[in-house]
Amino acid sequence: MSDQPLLERRIPVGISACLTGQKVRYNGGHKQSRYCLNVLDDCFEFEPFCPEVAIGLGIPREPIRLMGPEGEHPRAVGTTDPDMDVTDDLMRVGEDFAERHRHLRGFILMKGSPSCGMERVKVYHSNGIPHHADQGVFVRALRQCNPNLPLEEEARLNDAVLRENFITRVFVYDDWKNNVETNLSYHTILQFHSRQKYLLMAHHYEGYRELGRYLADAHALPLEQIAEHYLGRFMYHMAHKATRKSHTNVLMHLLGYLKRDIDSDCKQEVLACIEQYRQEHVHLVVPLTLLKHYVKRFGSDYIRQQTYLNPHPYELGLRNYI
Incomplete structure (x- = not known):
């Protein structure tokens, strides 16, 4: 360091x-x-x-x-x-x-x-x-x-997985405290959920679906009630350990946003890299680095803002070991 x-x-x-x-x-x-x-x-x-x-x-x-x-x-x-x-x-x-x-x-x-x-x-x-x-x-x-x-x-x-899980939770909690709690509104909660969507999916798919449904129906509830319920459930779901299976699912979802913009050879290269990760031949950093390269070139603002791509400083090397 x-x-x-x-x-x-x-x-x-x-x-x-x-x-x-x-x-x-x-x-x-x-x-x-x-x-x-x-x-x-x-x-x-x-x-x-x-x-x-x-x-x-x-x-x-x-x-x-x-x-x-x-x-x-x-x-x-x-x-x-x-x-x-x-x-x-x-x-x-x-x-x-x-x-x-x-x-x-x-x-x-x-x-x-x-x-x-x-x-x-x-x-x-x-x-x-x-x-x-x-x-x-x-x-x-x-x-x-x-x-x-x-x-x-x-x-x-x-433990590399527990280490990455804890540090990720610290950073997302910091995001909430800085960008939602200090300017609480239904809009800031939706923005938070939008950028944390795929990170949440990697940790708990059912939690990702649950909170998406909750926010879709919660707009008429008192704001403080929405925030308290959402944050409690979000941090609970984030405490679940992400797995190779769940990471693979998220990588495939993110690739889906690029399939119309990258050629067949590039798509096959990314798919092969994701498969190598799924089969435990490489660590998460390998397919993620390649995917981030194409997201930077061809991704929409929505995909680029996903904290899943950069949940913590890359210098910590947390995804080099999971």
Whole structure:
């Protein structure tokens, strides 16, 4: 990466403070993420936060863990002193953080943490044996206060598909916050849907159909109701992982807009490239680069504006590995 940011304005994203190298863990250590600090820092303006320190727990400190029966929200208690229950404090700082940080476009979390773990955090029985899993208490508060905020664990960013999914969601959420929320109208919602149409299709075809039908019928509803429902469903559908099958479907749809403008040899070249991708011989960047070449030359304004073609800075190379 260069020393220059990829974007003129870096996108504000929250991050567990230990992932930035801050020594805030229970043992006085950290879990610094090279990928976050050396790569994503070029496009994200990270805002570190440690909920355990925020509620007044010291460094170092007695570690906490989740405890409780399955089917109930677990409590965050001390590992040696279960009478030390910090659940309500973590929920309070989580709710306060979410309310004061409505400007964030995402949050990168520490895996396995009883406060910051996004999923599969061990929940212990009173006898000290783990018996199921849940989310961290701080994450529960974040989700309750802002269910649309993209969340991901740093360790899961090692998975190319999950990495691309999370970063894509951050960028589309940023689009909504900047271009719809600040100038809310039925027209700006329609414009957003129009440019995000094929990106949504790649992530969830049924969601793409659902929201298209919803907007066609929703014009008489109160504007705030339309926006709240649309964004909630849109971000829910975007959390689905795009697959080779769904990407192939979108590539074929986009090619359909060009078939009258490119000659047969060019069309066959693109089709062959898409088929190579479908059969897992090449990564998505290969057919997409060729298709973008023809879209730039022959595509309509409608196709050129599709965020599917450029959902995030190409320098991140996210589609080089999926």
